[in-house]
Amino acid sequence: MTHATARTPEKPAPAAAVPSLDVRDAAVNLGGVKALDGVSLTVESGRLYGLAGPNGSGKSTLLAAISRLLDLTSGSILVGGEDIMRRSPFQVARMGLARTFQTVRLMPQFSVLENAMLGADQSVYGSSFLRQWLMPWWTRSREARVRARAEAALERLHLMDLRDQPPLSLSYGVQRKVEIARALTAEPRLLLLDEPTAGMNRTERDEIGELLLRLRNEGVTQVLVEHDLKMMVDICDHLYVLDSGHLIASGRPTECIREPKVVEAYLGRGRRAAA
Amino acid sequence: MSSWYFSHLTLIQGMLISIPLALSVQIALRSGVFSFASIGFYGVGAYGTGILTMRGWPVLPAMLLMIVASGVVAYLMSAPLIRLRGLYLGMVTFAFDLILTVVATNGGELTGGALGLLGVPLGMGTGGLLAAALVAIVLVSQLERRSVGRALVGIKASEELVMSVGVDLKSRKRTVFAISAALGALSGSLYVSTFSTVSPTSAGFTLIITTLTMAVIGGTSSWIGAVIGTVIITWLPTMAATIGEYQHLVYGVVLVLVVMYAPEGVLGALRWLWRRLAPKVRMARPSGGAALAATGPPGGPPPDRGAEAEAEPVPADRVKG
Amino acid sequence: MTQQMINGAVLCAVYVLFSLGLTLSWGALDVLNLAHGALMMFSAFTAYVVTQHLDLPLALLFVIGVGTAGVCTLLLDVIVFRHIRAKVADKRQSELLTLIAGVGAAGIPVTLAVAYTHDSPFGIGHLDWSSYSLGGGAQISTIQIVIIALGAVLCTALALWVSRTRTGRALRAVAFDGETAELMGVNTRALSAVTMLIAGSLAGLAGMLLVIYLGALTPGSGEPFMLKGFAIIILGSVGSVWGTAIGAVVLAATETVVISQTSGTWVDAISFAIILLVILLRPQGVVGKGLAERV
Missing domain, CATH: 3.40.50.300 (P-loop containing nucleotide triphosphate hydrolases)
Known part of the structure; x- marks a missing residue:
């Protein structure tokens, strides 16, 4: 595939400050139900x-x-x-922290690639309106970086061929994969x-x-x-x-x-x- | 050409003035903020600029002041407002628009009572209006692109999702609210310094109908929709001379019909057409069709599972957001 | 003082009738009908148009006026709102579209009235009502008694309907969870039709009483009433009948005091002040709980 060239090399996971999770005595009441x-x-x-x-x-x-x-x-x-x-x-x-949802949450108006990109948007360049207005060159370079990450994630799930499809045209199982790809894009x-x-x-x-x-x-x-x-x-x-x-x-x-x-x-x- | 231009000058000016207002509603609805507040800020901008220029202020500083002030006030107002669920926000901002009519009517000498402001100094040429409309279009259209654009669409689709990918939901909503208000104020300021008058009724209920029709008929998914809607609504009365005093009745009917049968507006219809035509275009390129076939037929196991899932939110929806 | 209490009570009764319709459709069907105020005005307007051509007894005018608002609201629900609810799966989107459709629908009666009356006040006569002295210079007229009585009786009847009857229980079930209620055999379509018919008729009744009591309405009279309706609903929390009654009492009392102390031009601003205060202090409403929460 031609897209494969755009794929960035896999980054090693950061060694420092690796989070572990610690849940202590958690309780949730939903309308009287525990x-x-x-x-x-x-x-x-x-x-x-x-x-x-x-x-x-x-x-x-x-x-x-x-x-x-x-x-x-x-x-x-x-x-x-x-x-x-x-x-x-x-x-x-x-x-x-990234997550997938039990019920698929994909944006029907976005392509598979754009849905995956959503995962990395915030960590790579956020959504500052001022930057968007005043620094188009900066957002363009960030956009490329996000796209590369999203493509790498899609690649891992063998979804590159579907990158331009609207998610609703895909089977439920494939939609789930896109959901995972979005989470992976967040690295x-x-x-x-x-x-x-x-x-x-x-x-x-x-x-x-x-x-x-x-x-x-x-x-x-x-x-x-x-x-x-x-x-x-x-x-x-x-x-x-x-x-x-x-x-x-x-x-x-x-x-x-x-x-x-x-x-x-x-x-x-x-x-x-x-x- | 030039005689046509001069005989339609009022319409052209009206159209350019309406563009920022239509955009102000469009950007709010697109981002899932059910707010009619920008229509109230149209009144604020019109009255504010009118009052200031009648007291000797030059037009541009007066306009700028009103736009910035509206944005800031809206940002402060939004803190309690964005916590409200959809219908409540719609109700409160609708109430905000109506109360401004009351304020304008009872403002005594300052607002000119029921007659409104008359003889506001003119200060806007068609060139200025065009420039203002273009600036508004550029600013709003930029917010539909890239990360910012994806985040805003995401807010409308699923608040939980955008929060889980790291979007600061509250801050985004508040900023959209402020920008929407500033655009409304811009439109009002342009109006008063072009037509030299504003009255309580011109910023009242009929304006809500007209503006919503503009934004919704074109389609709220993009700035293009707002512009298309503004063009249609501006020129519609000239095409059918009989509309006359029944103008708002026609708008009302059109609004209801569009909401019922084409909630995505003209833009949605165009997209639909494109999707019908696109496969034929794609036939030329072999990869697209093959890719679909490779993953098996679409809609395998429970085809309606996604829709069902959207209709039944995780309990978290109610607790937060 | 007594006179002001009477005036306040009349105001309160009209508010209750108007707001009950608004809160009922919102609470049970998630329909915030922004055409409610316009249809209130339209009931009086229809009666006015009829009086221009025919000489009918007052009772028949009431039937026409109330019927117009009721049927228009019903049609709005059957033709427009139901269509949107059926077509749009996403609840937020369907709420938004309903809101916008309501604004559009409101434009129709308002424009008709403006065109017919040239945007001037209209009345339907019937202004002569006998008054009774209550001592201390205070007087109460027959129409005032009728309004207060209707407000109290209908509010009680509606509260009993919602809490005691089978249909009322079904309504609360729909408010809580429409889909489940439907599965359990509740005919949601018929129920929403009945609800909207009642809601619209209440608006129509408020409009008819108001036009007789005040002598005239204008095509724009519905809009400030929407403000008042919002304030009452948000005070009493959505869908609650008694909450609405209490909200109406609070608003009417405040307005009556303000009118007696000032020139009265700012009286419509009170509603907005109430809305803002409630939102800042307690977004879920002040009194009681809505339809759904009480199931």
């Missing part, structure tokens, strides 16, 4: 964490709280040792993935799994929420299991999913009694 109830967990840098649990167990709520889109009722969250409870979502994003140090492979077929899932492993080896800390337990067991370093807003298990994936509490949460009480 979506999260006293959850504490830590995420060490450079590793791939899985967050499992049945529907409604609080996984997405926890991701929303970490990205500050949702306020904790009590408790605190630290990123890289810094309390983020008084930070805005955009400030947390600028600390190097995050901490990446939150909310069901990145929903709607994908087995091959595509394996592809994403391999990608996440490569990212892990590059030093990107990841928290993965996924329905596909097999994928989680295959690739995660560590698994946390939530049920009804509580943390019910934590440990190495293979051991973790055999714990009685986890089996019960997934298969129900009756099933376990029968077993």
